[in-house]
Amino acid sequence: MSQPILAVANLRTHFFARAGVIKAVDGVSFTLRAGEVLGLVGESGSGKSVTACSILSLIDEPGRIVAGSIQLDGEELVGCAEARMRSLRGCKIAMIFQDPMMTLNPVLRIDTQMIEAITAHEKVSRRAARERAQRALEAVGIASAPERLRAYPHQFSGGMRQRVAIAIALLHRPQVLIADEPTTALDVTIQSQILAEVQGLCAESGTALVWITHDLAVVAGLADRIAVMYAGRIVEQGPVDAVFARPLHPYTRGLIGSLPVPGQRDAPLTQIPGAPPSPARLPPGCAFAPRCGRADAACAAAPDMIDHEPGHAVRCWHPDLQSKAMA
Amino acid sequence: MAAKLALEGVGKRFVKPLDLASRAANLLGAGVNETIIDAVDGVDLCVNAGEVVGLVGESGCGKTTLGRIVAGILPPSRGQVRYSGHTREQLVARGGRKALLKTQMIFQDPMASLNPRMRIADIIGEAPVVHGIISRGERADYVGALLVRVGLDPADKSRYPHQFSGGQRARIGIARALAVKPDLLVCDESVAALDVSIKAQVLNLFMQLRRDLALTYLFISHDLGVVEHIADRTVIMYLGRIVEIAPTAELFGAPNHPYTRALIANVPRLNARKHRFAPLKGEIPSALNPPSGCAFHPRCPFAIARCRVERPALVEIAPGRSSACHLNATAAASAALPSSEKLV
Numbered sequence: 001m002s003q004p005i006l007a008v009a010n011l012r013t014h015f016f017a018r019a020g021v022i023k024a025v026d027g028v029s030f031t032l033r034a035g036e037v038l039g040l041v042g043e044s045g046s047g048k049s050v051t052a053c054s055i056l057s058l059i060d061e062p063g064r065i066v067a068g069s070i071q072l073d074g075e076e077l078v079g080c081a082e083a084r085m086r087s088l089r090g091c092k093i094a095m096i097f098q099d100p101m102m103t104l105n106p107v108l109r110i111d112t113q114m115i116e117a118i119t120a121h122e123k124v125s126r127r128a129a130r131e132r133a134q135r136a137l138e139a140v141g142i143a144s145a146p147e148r149l150r151a152y153p154h155q156f157s158g159g160m161r162q163r164v165a166i167a168i169a170l171l172h173r174p175q176v177l178i179a180d181e182p183t184t185a186l187d188v189t190i191q192s193q194i195l196a197e198v199q200g201l202c203a204e205s206g207t208a209l210v211w212i213t214h215d216l217a218v219v220a221g222l223a224d225r226i227a228v229m230y231a232g233r234i235v236e237q238g239p240v241d242a243v244f245a246r247p248l249h250p251y252t253r254g255l256i257g258s259l260p261v262p263g264q265r266d267a268p269l270t271q272i273p274g275a276p277p278s279p280a281r282l283p284p285g286c287a288f289a290p291r292c293g294r295a296d297a298a299c300a301a302a303p304d305m306i307d308h309e310p311g312h313a314v315r316c317w318h319p320d321l322q323s324k325a326m327a
Numbered sequence: 328m329a330a331k332l333a334l335e336g337v338g339k340r341f342v343k344p345l346d347l348a349s350r351a352a353n354l355l356g357a358g359v360n361e362t363i364i365d366a367v368d369g370v371d372l373c374v375n376a377g378e379v380v381g382l383v384g385e386s387g388c389g390k391t392t393l394g395r396i397v398a399g400i401l402p403p404s405r406g407q408v409r410y411s412g413h414t415r416e417q418l419v420a421r422g423g424r425k426a427l428l429k430t431q432m433i434f435q436d437p438m439a440s441l442n443p444r445m446r447i448a449d450i451i452g453e454a455p456v457v458h459g460i461i462s463r464g465e466r467a468d469y470v471g472a473l474l475v476r477v478g479l480d481p482a483d484k485s486r487y488p489h490q491f492s493g494g495q496r497a498r499i500g501i502a503r504a505l506a507v508k509p510d511l512l513v514c515d516e517s518v519a520a521l522d523v524s525i526k527a528q529v530l531n532l533f534m535q536l537r538r539d540l541a542l543t544y545l546f547i548s549h550d551l552g553v554v555e556h557i558a559d560r561t562v563i564m565y566l567g568r569i570v571e572i573a574p575t576a577e578l579f580g581a582p583n584h585p586y587t588r589a590l591i592a593n594v595p596r597l598n599a600r601k602h603r604f605a606p607l608k609g610e611i612p613s614a615l616n617p618p619s620g621c622a623f624h625p626r627c628p629f630a631i632a633r634c635r636v637e638r639p640a641l642v643e644i645a646p647g648r649s650s651a652c653h654l655n656a657t658a659a660a661s662a663a664l665p666s667s668e669k670l671v
Contacts, residue, residue, distance in 0.1 A: 043522040043523060043524065043525075044493075044522055157610055158386075159610055160610075187385035187386055187549060187611070188385065188549065188551065188590055188593050188594060189385065189589060189590065189593050189606060189607045189610075189611075190385075190610060191593070191595075192593035192606040192607070193606035193607070195595075195606075196606045214522060214523060215523075215595065216523070216597060217552070217594075217595035217596055217597050218595045220595065220596065220597045220598070221595055221596070244597060244598075254524060255523055255524060256597065257527075258523055258524050258526065258527030259523065259527075259552065259597060260530070260552045260553060260555060260556030260557075261556075261597070262555060262579060262596075264556070265555065265556055265557075265575065265576065266534065266556070266557070268531050268534065269527035269530055269531055269556070270527065271524065271527045271528045271531055272524040272527075272528075275492050275494055275495075275525060276522070276524075
């Protein structure tokens with residue numbers, strides 16, 4: 001088995017707000033091998049975006065990585081010098097954000113932004129950089145790339161802007177690409193196009209992918225492994241087939257059950273009672289216990305992540321070991 | 328019996344008038360035209376009492392505009408909207424403004440549609456008092472009962488919208504719509520902004536209310552999974568027009584229109600493991616400059632010459648099913664179509 005390209009161990013990112021310490025990410029561990037696709041699933045406020053930003057050292061005051069280790073290809077990123085981080089970001093590790101209108105500079109043309117991204121990491125002539133930018137746009141399926149290079153971000157549709165963002169992220173063939181809900185704002189047919197592009201490009205360049213989403217159905221068709229986050233922790237992690245066929249954590253089970261399934265029209269959906277807790281006021285012990293049907297006295301203490309099958313781990317005192325196949 | 332809601336050739340045209348500079352330029356013979364958008368064009372649709380009709384389409388297809396026309400927020404530019412056989416004017420002539428309350432709308436973003444400076448008791452209780460459904464003295468009990476019905480704690484009624492979570496705000500929006508005792512609800516992307524576990528709760532609430540109060544829904548959504556779950560009949564819109572209407576199970580089982588097939592094939596499914604996504608080419612065209620003929624032909628893998636010049640009409644292809652596609656007209660062409668099972 002090859003070395004993991006990205007190893008996150010016991011990552012804790014806390015925000016020191018006036019109202020108290022917000023433990024947005026509280027002990028997240030996962031590894032990613034070259035070419036692997038990890039789906040990081042969770043609801044709003046579960047800490048999935050903060051995890052992504054922590055990996056790229058994009059956490060601003062009052063937030064801070066208080067503990068843990070992030071190793072990219074053997075190099076420790078926690079506490080790494082900002083200058084070194086700058087040379088890694090966009091080169092060995094890149095990120096795509098949810099809203100490309102927020103990440104592309106609205107007053108610069110696409111070519112300016114792409115050429116800047118190329119020359120920031122490599123000594124190449126502007127002409128060579130422009131040619132590479134053009135090829136990158138063509139690779140993500142943008143027609144008439146030479147003309148589109150001279151356009152401004154607002155002249156692109158939402159799907160096209162996301163393609164440009166993907167083209168920029170993949171310019172340096174990063175080892176790891178982190179995609180934070182990049183298709184959430186897009187229509188179904190456009191989402192499918194973007195998924196197909198990313199899938200093809202990552203397979204081609206051997207880029208490992210962390211796909212962050214709240215939509216289980218998207219990662220079902222894309223990921224090799226799935227990690228489900230709840231209240232700042234990964235509560236279940238495993239191969240995509242195992243997690244969907246035998247969800248061990250009651251929360252994962254609830255999430256899968258709450259999705260409408262074809263052929264069960266009008267049947268009430270399984271619902272998880274209550275709402276996710278605020279990260280500022282996490283319940284003690286297992287954070288899911290107040291919403292959980294299986295909770296008892298043992299849940300007052302925080303459970304550890306335990307392997308129940310090879311590679312399929314769950315953080316629960318009462319995992320659903322007898323569960324029938326779902327979905 | 329007349330249908331609960333009947334749309335006859337409804338269209339909505341938005342015109343951006345020329346500004347001063349363009350008018351001046353026109354005096355000099357520049358020939359600048361007004362910007363015209365047909366957001367909704369020639370829509371015929373029937374919704375029967377007690378039915379849930381799902382309205383599906385991508386951004387910019389006119390589904391929200393159509394919902395607003397049905398709810399009476401926007402007047403249609405063309406065509407008639409009839410509620411139980413009567414136009415709005417007839418309803419007002421017979422029963423005054425109160426007669427219009429029977430149609431209510433639930434909006435997408437509960438934060439933008441709830442007044443942040445009003446307590447929820449006032450948000451929910453204002454309309455029924457104004458319209459004389461209840462007296463001012465009955466308001467507290469009435470609001471309390473509505474809050475219980477939508478699954479909120481009546482003790483919270485003097486709180487403000489920002490003190491509630493997204494799912495609770497969606498429930499407040501539903502309670503406000505129910506406060507004037509409507510029988511037709513237009514739900515515009517009412518669950519789109521909610522988290523997965525909360526979405527299931529609100530969808531269950533919609534289905535519960537439908538059974539308890541005998542409601543009729545026009546359920547607008549871009550989420551095919553949600554529509555498949557809740558709707559009796561599904562309507563697919565593309566660029567301002569209806570392209571297919573069918574009972575939900577038939578539409579998802581055997582979609583007819585190439586656009587419907589593409590949409591259904593592109594829905595991410597839980598049971599679809601590690602597969603190649605096979606997307607539809609291109610994007611939804613701009614309504615400013617719609618394609619000639621069938622609006623879908625530039626993206627359609629089966630387009631024939633006729634599709635480029637002639638706009639297909641929505642015709643019945645089976646009892647209760649309509650589709651607007653030329654390929655249904657020619658038997659030879661439909662034989663050439665691959666079976667839909669292969670695509671889905």
